[in-house]
Amino acid sequence: MNRLLCTIAMAALMCANATAQQFDKFFADSTLRLDYIFAGDTSRQAIYVDGQCLIPRWDGRRQRLDELPVAGNGQITVKDKGSGQVIYRHSFSTLFQEWLATAEAKHTSKSFENVFLVPYPRQAVDITVELRDYHNRITASLTHTVEPADILIRRIGFEHVTPYQTIQKAADTTRCIHIAYVAEGYRSDEMEAFLNDAKDATEALFAHEPFKQLRSRFNIVAVMSPSADSGTSEPANGIWKTTALSSHFDTFYSDRYLTTLNIKDLHDKLAGTPYEHIIILVNTAKYGGGGIYNSYNLSYTRGNQFKPVVVHEFGHSFGGLGDEYEYGNDDPMYFPDTEPWEPNLTTKHNFKGKWENLIKQGKASLIEGGGYQKQGVFRGVEKCRMRTNDVPDFCAVCQQALTRMIDFYTK
Incomplete structure (x- = not known):
């Protein structure tokens, strides 16, 4: 047994060396x-x-x-x-x-x-x-x-780096997932509140599987970018604020869609800090947020839905998960001739490699309704955090997809 373990360890070391050399x-x-x-x-x-x-x-x-x-x-x-x-x-x-x-x-x-x-x-x-x-x-x-x-x-990022605080240090910072929280709509005198919000968001995220069991693979910092004004812009109400990232509600004329279009400003604020995945915390009590795969996750912070929202949006921005709720079939985003790239949705066009294994184990099925459409798009479980904030957990399908994503970055 010892000889076998040594052989496995040697093979893993050789693989790691080859990866580093590449x-x-x-x-x-x-x-x-x-x-x-x-x-x-x-x-x-x-x-x-x-x-x-x-x-x-x-x-x-x-x-x-x-x-x-x-x-x-x-x-x-x-x-x-x-x-x-x-x-x-x-x-x-x-x-x-x-x-x-x-x-x-x-x-x-x-x-x-x-x-x-x-x-x-x-x-x-x-x-x-x-x-x-x-x-x-x-x-x-x-x-x-x-x-x-x-x-x-x-x-950039060699000097004049935005101050940041480490919220959590990964077990191995050379093979981990780097997350940076960014302050939006927090004045200099409100940074303590921002740091507390970042800590609350972190604990909310790691209360969920698979993040909970894989917590040591994440390195997290909070980047303290100050704004001149407190809060964020609300165009529908005629409110325009001067903030670090110029975020605003009413994106695409949708009342609760809170985003920033100033992506270069965002990355300027992050230059020189350890980051790859981005969570923007917005100092507002108005409900809203957004998550864009491998771009950013943005969430309001001053309401009782803050924690569910930031976790849900991280499912989008980090995991590439699709929304599992439906509105109707107007302006569809998914079609019978194309398999969704999102790992938790299917049109059955090319289901291979998604959650067939969970169906065989009795942990999931194919339930119609998802991706904003009532028909033609299927999810795996009746209730999930990607369907509603009232559900406390990611479903088995989403947990499997998130685990695969974490392994992709860290193994």
Whole structure:
């Protein structure tokens, strides 16, 4: 038995060394921040390079670099220019793509900021950004070359770093998931309240499985970005505040949809802090929030639904989970000819690899209704945190998807 354990340990060590060598071959321990503008309307979309930044330290994964955890609504691919080898991939969703489903996008063109982080390349790379529609068809694509020695790549985060406090330190900070809370609508004299809110949000998140049992894999900081005004803007009420991230309600004219469109400002505030996944806490008593996969999770804090909301939105922003409630079948986002990329929803078009194992174990089934639609979209369990804030737990399907995501980043 001892000989077997030694063999397993040696194999694991060799695998870890190979992973480290692969990362070190292509990347330095720094971050390349890529700023883009996504623009257009329902008939045509385009992607434009808006800037590039060098940030000290890389806080993302160093293994499974050419894999995707889920497909997302868009993907970014980094190729070594010399060999053409894919050396890093990541997936995402954006507010721009959500906006394309609105009535406004049918007659008006708009632009949206987007920021992506990739490890800093040692040699020239070709970077491709792709946007996809609800049928998983590519609607816009851009490929551009980045030369790591380019003198116009801005250096940020080396000084004038926003003050931050560590809320929780991971057992291994080189192989963990970095989360940063960001203060929005908190004045300098309200930072103690922000830190308490960040601690409350942390305890709320880790009261849920699978986060509870895997807590040691998360490193969490609270970034104290001060605002001139307390609170956030409420356009429907004629209230406009001067805040760190210019967040506001009424996104896409939806009363409770609380977001920020100032993505570059957000990442400027985070430069030099240890971060990858972002939770923005907004100092307001008005109910609202939003979560965008691999972009950010944003939540109000001054109400009794704060904790359920921040956990639900983290399911979106970190886990890529879809909403499991339904409104009707107007303006559908899911179609019979396309399998949702979200791991907790299915149209039965290509169900393989989702939760068949849980059905066999009697822990889940296929229940119609989800993804805002009453028909044609199925979830696994009747009640779940991704369906309603009144349910205290993630269902078995969502827990399995979240565990897979955590393992993707840390194993």
